[in-house]
Amino acid sequence: MIQPPTTEAQLLDRACSLAGFSLKELANEHHLICPLNLKKNKGWVGMLLETCLGASAGSKAEQDFQNLGIELKSIPINHAGKPLETTFVCVAPLTGVQGLTWENSHIRNKISRVLWIPVEGEKEIPLCERRVGMPMIWQPSEEEERQLKADWEELMEFIVLGKIHDITAKHGQYLQLRPKAANSKAKTEAYGKNGEPIKTLPRGFYLRTQFTGQILARHFSLPSSTT
DNA sequence: CATTGATCATGT
DNA sequence: ACATGATCAATG
Numbered sequence: 001m002i003q004p005p006t007t008e009a010q011l012l013d014r015a016c017s018l019a020g021f022s023l024k025e026l027a028n029e030h031h032l033i034c035p036l037n038l039k040k041n042k043g044w045v046g047m048l049l050e051t052c053l054g055a056s057a058g059s060k061a062e063q064d065f066q067n068l069g070i071e072l073k074s075i076p077i078n079h080a081g082k083p084l085e086t087t088f089v090c091v092a093p094l095t096g097v098q099g100l101t102w103e104n105s106h107i108r109n110k111i112s113r114v115l116w117i118p119v120e121g122e123k124e125i126p127l128c129e130r131r132v133g134m135p136m137i138w139q140p141s142e143e144e145e146r147q148l149k150a151d152w153e154e155l156m157e158f159i160v161l162g163k164i165h166d167i168t169a170k171h172g173q174y175l176q177l178r179p180k181a182a183n184s185k186a187k188t189e190a191y192g193k194n195g196e197p198i199k200t201l202p203r204g205f206y207l208r209t210q211f212t213g214q215i216l217a218r219h220f221s222l223p224s225s226t227t
Numbered sequence: 228c229a230t231t232g233a234t235c236a237t238g239t
Numbered sequence: 240a241c242a243t244g245a246t247c248a249a250t251g
Contacts, residue, residue: 038233038234038235038247039234039235039247040247040248041232041233041234041247041248042232042233042234042235042246042247042248043231043232043233043234043247043248043249044232044233044248045232045233045234046231046232046233047231047232047233047249050231050232074232074233076233076234084234085233085234085235086233086234086242086243087233088232088233088234090230091229091230121234168243168244169242169243169244170242170243176242176243178243178244178245179243179244179245179246180233181245181246182228182245182246182247182248183245183246183247184244184245184246186228187228188228188229201244201245202228202229208242209241209242
């Protein structure tokens with residue numbers, strides 16, 4: 001097993017050293033088998049990168065590298081470097097949210113510093129042949145954090161008021177709330193409109209592709225629009 | 228059931 | 240073509 005990195009520079013060095021390799025090559029180094037596709041293994045790429053970088057797999061820590069205050073996120077991109085999927089951040093709290101502020105929230109801690117690792121994600125490329133890209137360490141700018149906070153406060157107001165069923169994925173400019181569960185029958189505790197306890201589908205916070213696309217475009221000086 | 232890791236698959 | 244709502248696996 002790879003030991004956890006002790007400095008941010010070491011982590012970034014390691015991540016850079018993965019760039020250009022295919023998923024099959026990286027998997028082989030760790031005696032792992034690359035699946036044919038991700039249909040039954042949706043988190044496989046993320047787990048592989050954790051292994052390669054020495055993150056504590058399966059840990060319940062708040063961040064992947066808590067000693068460094070950094071969260072690891074793989075992000076599937078197309079040939080132009082644009083994200084193909086939204087990015088899951090964390091489960092949304094549906095109870096015990098009195099007095100919860102953005103500053104104290106789990107989500108803010110998670111995205112305060114992120115090591116983004118782009119990975120080719122187009123289905124035309126066989127999974128084993130998809131290559132890992134150059135990593136970047138990011139933290140939200142003041143403007144980005146303002147908007148994330150505004151989205152979070154809009155979404156949390158629904159939750160506090162017991163209006164969870166009124167929330168759709170269309171709410172929020174950068175941050176959206178969507179189901180995060182094994183299936184649509186999963187249930188967790190929440191508030192109803194009269195403050196009574198109800199059971200509802202667990203939800204998670206996701207970053208929209210437009211937001212993560214801007215992060216990548218800015219860092220890599222990619223064109224932010226086309227045609 | 229909740230948390231970790233996300234992508235799938237269908238509707239618009 | 241793309242986003243939304245649904246889903247998959249492994250592990251406490």
